[in-house]
Amino acid sequence: MSAFEASLTARFGARVRRGQPLAELTSFRIGGPADFAIEVEDERELADALAIASRHQVPALCLGTGTNILISDRGVRGLVLRLGSGFKEIQVNGCRLKAGAAAPFGEVVALAVAHGLAGLEYGEGIPGSVGGALIMNAGAFGGELAPVVSSVRGAHHDGRLVTLDGREIHFSYRQTALPPGFVVAAVEFNLRPADREALRAKVSELKAKRAARQPQGVPNAGSIFRNPPGNFAGRLLEACGLKGECIGGAAFSRQHANFIVNLGGARAADVRALMDLACQKVEQQTGIRLEPEVKLVGEW
Numbered sequence: 001m002s003a004f005e006a007s008l009t010a011r012f013g014a015r016v017r018r019g020q021p022l023a024e025l026t027s028f029r030i031g032g033p034a035d036f037a038i039e040v041e042d043e044r045e046l047a048d049a050l051a052i053a054s055r056h057q058v059p060a061l062c063l064g065t066g067t068n069i070l071i072s073d074r075g076v077r078g079l080v081l082r083l084g085s086g087f088k089e090i091q092v093n094g095c096r097l098k099a100g101a102a103a104p105f106g107e108v109v110a111l112a113v114a115h116g117l118a119g120l121e122y123g124e125g126i127p128g129s130v131g132g133a134l135i136m137n138a139g140a141f142g143g144e145l146a147p148v149v150s151s152v153r154g155a156h157h158d159g160r161l162v163t164l165d166g167r168e169i170h171f172s173y174r175q176t177a178l179p180p181g182f183v184v185a186a187v188e189f190n191l192r193p194a195d196r197e198a199l200r201a202k203v204s205e206l207k208a209k210r211a212a213r214q215p216q217g218v219p220n221a222g223s224i225f226r227n228p229p230g231n232f233a234g235r236l237l238e239a240c241g242l243k244g245e246c247i248g249g250a251a252f253s254r255q256h257a258n259f260i261v262n263l264g265g266a267r268a269a270d271v272r273a274l275m276d277l278a279c280q281k282v283e284q285q286t287g288i289r290l291e292p293e294v295k296l297v298g299e300w
């Protein structure tokens with residue numbers, strides 16, 4: 001047993017998982033195992049797990065609900081952290097909504113609307129956790145998380161717990177600049193009072209738009225590529241004939257070219273090969289270099 005494993009086991013006992021399969025923890029249903037995995041239940045446990053990994057120079061990765069992630073077939077070396085039910089609380093106080101990082105983002109959107117609070121309705125239908133939404137600066141239909149983030153509670157890679165002021169965090173398109181290895185524990189949003197019925201109508205409209213545009217009922221990880229400035233990745237992929245293109249068990253969706261779907265038994269290598277093929281074709285035909293939106297993690 002390594003010194004790292006011994007320390008982790010001394011702190012968390014039988015809760016430490018070795019060789020934990022990760023595919024089922026992702027919306028793609030793809031990927032190999034984690035060397036070690038642990039679900040932490042409160043900030044103290046989060047800080048301790050990070051401190052142990054940091055002390056032993058073992059990489060730690062926090063996984064949300066795995067809806068924007070492609071895990072390699074060989075899996076993840078080091079420690080995979082998940083946030084347990086202690087990070088799921090949502091509180092509303094006037095225009096302030098505070099949510100634990102493991103709370104489903106959809107629940108936060110619904111609760112804001114139910115309280116007549118505007119600023120998150122674009123998020124209807126975005127799967128994933130609050131922590132994942134913060135890290136990705138999740139957005140859709142012209143809205144994004146950034147403008148309503150008031151503060152972020154979390155831990156540095158070595159386990160130091162801090163609260164960051166939202167105004168000091170740099171957000172950009174599907175990106176949030178946080179220190180490397182920072183784990184989000186909770187997010188506070190500053191929302192605006194608004195007419196509840198108008199918010200409900202907006203949410204219903206966005207729900208219908210999403211249902212019409214996106215593949216339903218097949219494992220995927222949302223948009224595979226970021227939209228290049230002034231363009232849409234889906235439009236470029238479609239124009240280059242990639243809709244329906246397939247490698248192994250992975251295929252570009254026929255419904256939306258910027259989605260890769262797992263038709264059954266797809267490997268991460270299939271998805272990666274399809275992404276490489278698409279990048280090559282799009283660059284050859286348009287001169288535009290596509291960049292992944294999905295996070296590629298693990299040992300490739």
Ligand SMILES: Cc1cc2nc3c(=O)[nH]c(=O)nc-3n(C[C@H](O)[C@H](O)[C@H](O)COP(=O)(O)OP(=O)(O)OC[C@H]3O[C@@H](n4cnc5c(N)ncnc54)[C@H](O)[C@@H]3O)c2cc1C
Pocket residue numbers: 027061062063064065066067068069083101125126127128129130131132133134135136137138139140182183184185214220221222223295
């Ligand atoms: C069908 C479908 C539709 C989608 N539509 C949209 C859309 O319209 N707009 C959009 O923006 N996204 C969309 N996505 C992508 C995805 O849902 C979002 O990016 C979501 O916010 C990711 O949250 P998650 O908890 O699943 O994060 P994960 O996929 O688990 O992780 C994403 C990244 O965040 C990190 N991370 C997660 N939690 C934490 C934490 N607590 N602390 C530190 N790091 C963390 C992970 O390490 C990883 O780097 C869609 C995905 C699917 C499958």
